[in-house]
Amino acid sequence: MADRTPDHPRPPSVAGKVMAILDAFAVGGVRLNLSEICRRSGLPLATGHRLVGELVGGGFLERVPDGTYRIGTRLWRIGSQAPAMTGLRELALPHMEDLYEATHDNVQLAVLRDGRALFVERLRGARSVPVVTQVGATLPLHATGVGKVLLAYAPEEVREAVLAAGLPRHSARTITDPGELRRCLERVRRDGFAFTRDEMTLGAASAAAPVRDGRGAVVAALSLVTRVRSADARRLLPPLMTAARALSRDVAAHWRSGPVDLGFQTDEPGSPSAGRKAAP
Template sequence: MAGNTSTPGSTVLSRGLALLFAFDDTHRRLTLSELARRAGLPLPTAHRLVGELVAGGALVRRPGGQYVIARRLWQVGLLAPAETGLRELAAPFMNDLHAATRATVHLAVREQSHVLYLERLSGRASVPVASAVGARLPLHATGVGKVLLAHAPDDVVTDTLGRLSRATAHTVTQPARIREQLERVRRDGYATTVEEMTLGACSVAVPITTGGRVVAALGMVVPSLERDRTRLVVALQVAAQGVRRSLDGLGPGP
């Protein structure tokens, strides 16, 4: 359940937010009953509020009766400072990476215990991936996620290792092995995965820093890392350094 706001004293706003927060990367289409259950609201209350959210342009009702987040709300979300600033600064470097490699290129940040994808560049020749702009995926099963987890606070690491899930047969779910991987990420400056999130897809990622702290991760997804690992790591590190210089030029961050 996404949250329970049916307790006495909860406001209309909090109930409306609970309905919006009922959506996530694994619940992109929800029926009215599912929305009510995940938001912890009585069905009549959910019906009334969902109708207002549809009328206000925050939700869209599909012909089959399911509800999805409206484009207008998605556009508002992209105005958040972290998303807007990083995406704009990283765009030219991501374009260069994609043009040189034709690989899927990711820009991501950590949102609590998940990876939040701010940008993705891909083409027809790219490897199929599970990510999408705005999607949230597990930290432990993705290249950008391993980078961000390696530099996350101890409580985030502990929480993540306490509920490891398996996306494919190759996903690493042993806490001790994950800790070893995170140590290598901090030592070597990059992370890799082999079919941990999607079969047939390998990833490599590096941190983006500013002011001495890791604020994002830049990664690529390719069919194999056997021959091009070093070349891809170097290309990513050069791009990440370019983004860092752009961020440093802005002065103190939020």
């Protein structure tokens, strides 16, 4: 039997077990072996083996040659129809494509979901620095450029919850001190952008800017990720800020035209636009 932790109690129903298996991939593991899946989902090895096999047969998971598993194309097609993957993504893609053509660096778009940064789109080329980002995956807020922007403008209770949960170290330069992170978020609100360097991925630096709706609330974050050894990351700011402002204008126009579902217009606690209040 795979080991289980108190944070992952055994799901009580078949549906719960299947959801627990799929949710094991939501914490950033692109490929997991069977033992990792069972440990994350809190399932016995025999049960996990049976259900993972059925999910592979249905196309919801894929087994790769090295024996690990990843999200299958059928689940990806279903997930790509979620509002956060459609309305906002469609508005953002033209601006992201222009931004990529201007910089040839990784271009990323993320929204706040469940205390993490959910990536709804990413553009990269053969020369772009390798990053851990995957569309539909989540990364921690405190260690990413988009995450710092989303956290800086999130409701206070969201920031406090993230700080209280602890700040895991992902590299030698990850900010793990709550006081230091608070000061960093204050700078983001003051300057209107965020920088990271070697905090999530060694050798990568990022610049991120907020995307706002018609009332000024921050609903997403747009970023560029480049190599640390390249020119000063501040060179990314002019094209990034231009693209973020242009996308904000498009979002605002849709917001004013009526109740358009852009994937982030929700009153759920923790939403970046919860309560529809303008960000500070």
